[in-house]
Amino acid sequence: DAMVIQNPRYQVTQFGKPVTLSCSQTLNHNVMYWYQQKSSQAPKLLFHYYDKDFNNEADTPDNFQSRRPNTSFCFLDIRSPGLGDAAMYLCATSRNTGPGPQYFGPGTRLLVL
Amino acid sequence: EDKVVQSPLSLVVHEGDTVTLNCSYEVTNFRSLLWYKQEKKAPTFLFMLTSSGIEKKSGRLSSILDKKELFSILNITATQTGDSAIYLCAVAGPTGKLIFGQGTTLQVKP
Numbered sequence: 001d002a003m004v005i006q007n008p009r010y011q012v013t014q015f016g017k018p019v020t021l022s023c024s025q026t027l028n029h030n031v032m033y034w035y036q037q038k039s040s041q042a043p044k045l046l047f048h049y050y051d052k053d054f055n056n057e058a059d060t061p062d063n064f065q066s067r068r069p070n071t072s073f074c075f076l077d078i079r080s081p082g083l084g085d086a087a088m089y090l091c092a093t094s095r096n097t098g099p100g101p102q103y104f105g106p107g108t109r110l111l112v113l
Numbered sequence: 114e115d116k117v118v119q120s121p122l123s124l125v126v127h128e129g130d131t132v133t134l135n136c137s138y139e140v141t142n143f144r145s146l147l148w149y150k151q152e153k154k155a156p157t158f159l160f161m162l163t164s165s166g167i168e169k170k171s172g173r174l175s176s177i178l179d180k181k182e183l184f185s186i187l188n189i190t191a192t193q194t195g196d197s198a199i200y201l202c203a204v205a206g207p208t209g210k211l212i213f214g215q216g217t218t219l220q221v222k223p
Contacts, residue, residue, distance in 0.1 A: 031209065042201065042213035043156070090155050099144030099163065099205040104155035 003027070004105035006091050012111045013081050021076040021108045023091030031097050032074040034066060035090040037107075043090055049074060050097050078110075086112045115140040119202050119214035127222050130192050134217045136202030137184040146178055146185050147211065149201040156201055159187070192221045 004025045013019040023032065031050050035043035047056045049068045063085070065077040078085055088109050092102040117138045126132055138146065145163045149156035160169040162178035162185060169176050173192075178185045189196055199218050203211040 042215050043211075044213075045210060048210075094209055097209040099161075099207070099209060101147055101158045101161050102209070102211060103158060104149075107155045 004091060004093055004103055006089075006105040006108050008108060009106060010109050010111070012113060013078075014113050015083065016080045019078050019081055019110065021078075021089050021091075021110070023074045023076070023105055024072050025091075025093045025105075026072070027093055027095075027103065028071065029093035029095050029103075030071075031094045032068060033092040033094070033102060034064075034074070034076050035092065037088040037090055039087075046076070048097075081110070081112045083112050086110055115204075115206075115212050117202055117204050117212050117214035119200075119217050121217060122215065123218040123220070125220045125222065126192055128193055130221075131188065131190045132192060132219065134187040134189075134200050134202075134219070135184060136186070136214055138202075138204045138212075138214075139183065140204045140206060140212060142206045143180070143204060144207055145205045147203045147205065148176055148185075148187050149203065151199040151201055151216070152197075159200075189219075192219075194221050194223055197221045 007022045033048040034046045037043040046060045063079050068074045088107045090107045091105040094102045120135045147161045148159040160176045165180040173190045176187045197220050199216040201216045202214040
Protein backbone atom coordinates (compact mmCIF):
# COMPACT_ATOMS: atom_id res chain seq x y z
CA ASP A 1 0.00 0.00 0.00
CA ALA A 2 1.19 3.47 -0.85
CA MET A 3 1.84 5.41 2.30
CA VAL A 4 3.69 8.03 4.30
CA ILE A 5 6.07 6.61 6.90
CA GLN A 6 7.69 8.44 9.78
CA ASN A 7 10.53 7.27 11.98
CA PRO A 8 10.89 7.11 14.83
CA ARG A 9 7.36 7.24 16.21
CA TYR A 10 8.68 8.51 19.54
CA GLN A 11 11.88 10.43 20.09
CA VAL A 12 13.37 11.57 23.36
CA THR A 13 16.21 14.07 23.25
CA GLN A 14 18.03 16.33 25.65
CA PHE A 15 17.82 20.07 25.75
CA GLY A 16 20.19 21.43 23.09
CA LYS A 17 21.05 18.04 21.56
CA PRO A 18 20.43 17.95 17.79
CA VAL A 19 17.78 15.58 16.58
CA THR A 20 16.66 14.39 13.13
CA LEU A 21 13.20 13.12 12.26
CA SER A 22 12.63 11.09 9.12
CA CYS A 23 9.78 10.85 6.62
CA SER A 24 9.47 8.66 3.56
CA GLN A 25 6.68 8.19 1.04
CA THR A 26 5.76 5.63 -1.56
CA LEU A 27 3.11 7.83 -3.19
CA ASN A 28 5.61 9.44 -5.58
CA HIS A 29 4.18 12.84 -4.64
CA ASN A 30 6.02 15.98 -5.61
CA VAL A 31 5.38 17.90 -2.42
CA MET A 32 6.37 17.04 1.14
CA TYR A 33 5.39 19.09 4.19
CA TRP A 34 6.45 19.27 7.81
CA TYR A 35 3.96 20.36 10.46
CA GLN A 36 4.36 20.92 14.18
CA GLN A 37 1.37 20.10 16.35
CA LYS A 38 1.40 20.97 20.04
CA SER A 39 -1.06 19.58 22.51
CA SER A 40 -4.67 20.65 21.84
CA GLN A 41 -3.60 22.84 18.93
CA ALA A 42 -4.03 22.60 15.17
CA PRO A 43 -1.06 21.55 13.02
CA LYS A 44 1.20 24.43 12.07
CA LEU A 45 3.12 24.34 8.82
CA LEU A 46 6.89 24.71 9.22
CA PHE A 47 8.02 24.35 5.60
CA HIS A 48 7.52 22.33 2.46
CA TYR A 49 9.43 21.05 -0.54
CA TYR A 50 8.08 21.10 -4.04
CA ASP A 51 10.46 18.63 -5.62
CA LYS A 52 13.84 20.14 -4.62
CA ASP A 53 12.51 23.66 -4.05
CA PHE A 54 12.42 24.52 -0.35
CA ASN A 55 9.73 26.87 0.96
CA ASN A 56 10.07 28.10 4.51
CA GLU A 57 7.19 29.66 6.44
CA ALA A 58 8.01 33.16 7.59
CA ASP A 59 7.56 32.36 11.28
CA THR A 60 9.49 29.08 11.35
CA PRO A 61 12.45 29.46 13.72
CA ASP A 62 15.97 29.08 12.32
CA ASN A 63 16.41 26.19 14.72
CA PHE A 64 14.37 24.07 12.31
CA GLN A 65 15.95 22.90 9.07
CA SER A 66 14.98 20.37 6.44
CA ARG A 67 16.59 18.22 3.77
CA ARG A 68 15.10 16.33 0.88
CA PRO A 69 17.80 14.17 -0.71
CA ASN A 70 15.39 12.52 -3.15
CA THR A 71 11.70 12.30 -4.01
CA SER A 72 10.97 9.67 -1.38
CA PHE A 73 12.69 11.04 1.70
CA CYS A 74 12.52 14.22 3.71
CA PHE A 75 14.21 15.02 7.03
CA LEU A 76 13.47 17.52 9.77
CA ASP A 77 16.53 18.65 11.71
CA ILE A 78 16.16 20.50 15.00
CA ARG A 79 19.59 21.95 15.71
CA SER A 80 19.19 22.84 19.38
CA PRO A 81 15.89 21.59 20.76
CA GLY A 82 14.31 23.59 23.53
CA LEU A 83 11.59 22.53 25.92
CA GLY A 84 9.10 24.44 23.79
CA ASP A 85 9.87 22.24 20.80
CA ALA A 86 8.25 19.21 22.40
CA ALA A 87 5.38 18.37 20.08
CA MET A 88 4.05 15.95 17.50
CA TYR A 89 5.79 16.42 14.16
CA LEU A 90 3.71 15.47 11.17
CA CYS A 91 4.93 14.82 7.66
CA ALA A 92 2.45 15.10 4.81
CA THR A 93 2.58 14.76 1.05
CA SER A 94 0.52 15.93 -1.89
CA ARG A 95 0.73 15.34 -5.59
CA ASN A 96 1.27 19.00 -6.37
CA THR A 97 1.01 22.35 -4.65
CA GLY A 98 -2.57 22.86 -5.73
CA PRO A 99 -5.56 22.79 -3.41
CA GLY A 100 -5.73 18.99 -3.32
CA PRO A 101 -5.60 16.83 -0.21
CA GLN A 102 -2.47 16.26 1.81
CA TYR A 103 -1.84 12.79 3.19
CA PHE A 104 -0.28 12.56 6.61
CA GLY A 105 2.14 10.12 8.15
CA PRO A 106 1.60 8.75 11.67
CA GLY A 107 3.74 11.45 13.24
CA THR A 108 6.77 11.51 15.52
CA ARG A 109 6.19 12.59 19.08
CA LEU A 110 9.23 14.49 20.36
CA LEU A 111 10.00 14.82 24.05
CA VAL A 112 12.74 17.20 25.17
CA LEU A 113 14.26 16.60 28.61
CA GLU B 114 -5.32 37.58 8.44
CA ASP B 115 -6.59 34.24 7.15
CA LYS B 116 -8.51 32.22 9.71
CA VAL B 117 -10.59 29.10 10.06
CA VAL B 118 -12.96 28.75 13.00
CA GLN B 119 -14.64 25.55 14.08
CA SER B 120 -17.58 25.07 16.41
CA PRO B 121 -18.32 23.64 18.79
CA LEU B 122 -14.87 23.05 20.27
CA SER B 123 -16.08 19.91 21.96
CA LEU B 124 -19.15 17.77 21.89
CA VAL B 125 -20.37 14.74 23.84
CA VAL B 126 -23.13 12.57 22.40
CA HIS B 127 -24.48 9.07 22.77
CA GLU B 128 -24.28 6.30 20.21
CA GLY B 129 -26.94 6.66 17.57
CA ASP B 130 -27.11 10.44 17.78
CA THR B 131 -26.59 12.66 14.75
CA VAL B 132 -24.02 15.44 15.01
CA THR B 133 -23.24 18.50 12.93
CA LEU B 134 -19.82 20.11 13.07
CA ASN B 135 -19.30 23.62 11.76
CA CYS B 136 -16.41 25.32 10.02
CA SER B 137 -16.34 28.95 8.94
CA TYR B 138 -13.47 30.64 7.18
CA GLU B 139 -12.03 33.93 6.06
CA VAL B 140 -9.27 33.07 3.63
CA THR B 141 -8.08 35.05 0.65
CA ASN B 142 -7.81 33.08 -2.57
CA PHE B 143 -9.81 30.12 -1.33
CA ARG B 144 -9.31 26.99 -3.39
CA SER B 145 -10.69 24.11 -1.32
CA LEU B 146 -11.89 23.08 2.10
CA LEU B 147 -10.82 19.79 3.62
CA TRP B 148 -12.04 17.74 6.56
CA TYR B 149 -9.76 15.41 8.51
CA LYS B 150 -10.34 13.00 11.38
CA GLN B 151 -7.60 12.79 13.98
CA GLU B 152 -7.49 10.07 16.59
CA LYS B 153 -4.34 9.54 18.67
CA LYS B 154 -2.20 9.77 15.58
CA ALA B 155 -1.98 11.71 12.33
CA PRO B 156 -5.00 13.28 10.62
CA THR B 157 -6.87 11.04 8.19
CA PHE B 158 -8.33 12.67 5.10
CA LEU B 159 -12.14 12.60 4.89
CA PHE B 160 -13.40 15.03 2.25
CA MET B 161 -12.31 17.80 -0.04
CA LEU B 162 -14.88 20.39 -1.13
CA THR B 163 -14.40 22.95 -3.84
CA SER B 164 -17.89 23.76 -5.12
CA SER B 165 -20.87 25.16 -3.28
CA GLY B 166 -23.92 23.05 -2.72
CA ILE B 167 -22.51 19.69 -3.73
CA GLU B 168 -22.68 17.18 -0.92
CA LYS B 169 -19.84 14.75 -0.44
CA LYS B 170 -20.85 11.51 1.24
CA SER B 171 -19.01 8.54 2.65
CA GLY B 172 -21.07 6.08 4.63
CA ARG B 173 -22.51 7.87 7.64
CA LEU B 174 -20.44 10.99 7.04
CA SER B 175 -21.39 13.80 4.71
CA SER B 176 -20.22 17.34 4.13
CA ILE B 177 -21.30 20.39 2.20
CA LEU B 178 -19.77 23.76 1.40
CA ASP B 179 -21.39 27.18 1.11
CA LYS B 180 -18.92 29.51 -0.62
CA LYS B 181 -21.25 32.48 -0.41
CA GLU B 182 -21.61 32.29 3.36
CA LEU B 183 -18.04 30.94 3.80
CA PHE B 184 -18.78 27.84 5.82
CA SER B 185 -18.96 24.10 5.71
CA ILE B 186 -20.66 21.46 7.83
CA LEU B 187 -19.73 17.88 8.54
CA ASN B 188 -22.61 15.59 9.47
CA ILE B 189 -22.26 12.23 11.15
CA THR B 190 -25.40 10.14 11.44
CA ALA B 191 -25.95 7.15 13.75
CA THR B 192 -22.73 7.91 15.63
CA GLN B 193 -20.59 5.09 16.97
CA THR B 194 -17.90 5.06 19.65
CA GLY B 195 -15.35 4.71 16.86
CA ASP B 196 -16.32 8.17 15.64
CA SER B 197 -14.74 9.67 18.77
CA ALA B 198 -11.91 11.84 17.53
CA ILE B 199 -10.85 15.38 16.79
CA TYR B 200 -12.30 16.64 13.52
CA LEU B 201 -10.14 19.20 11.77
CA CYS B 202 -11.26 21.59 9.09
CA ALA B 203 -8.62 23.15 6.84
CA VAL B 204 -8.73 25.59 3.96
CA ALA B 205 -6.24 25.50 1.09
CA GLY B 206 -5.11 28.47 -0.93
CA PRO B 207 -3.54 28.38 -4.38
CA THR B 208 -0.15 27.22 -3.07
CA GLY B 209 -1.75 24.29 -1.28
CA LYS B 210 -0.85 25.59 2.17
CA LEU B 211 -3.45 24.37 4.66
CA ILE B 212 -4.83 26.71 7.28
CA PHE B 213 -6.34 24.60 10.02
CA GLY B 214 -9.14 25.37 12.43
CA GLN B 215 -8.69 24.52 16.08
CA GLY B 216 -10.66 21.31 15.74
CA THR B 217 -13.82 19.88 17.29
CA THR B 218 -13.33 17.11 19.84
CA LEU B 219 -16.18 14.62 19.55
CA GLN B 220 -16.80 12.02 22.22
CA VAL B 221 -19.40 9.35 21.54
CA LYS B 222 -20.54 7.49 24.64
CA PRO B 223 -21.94 3.96 24.48
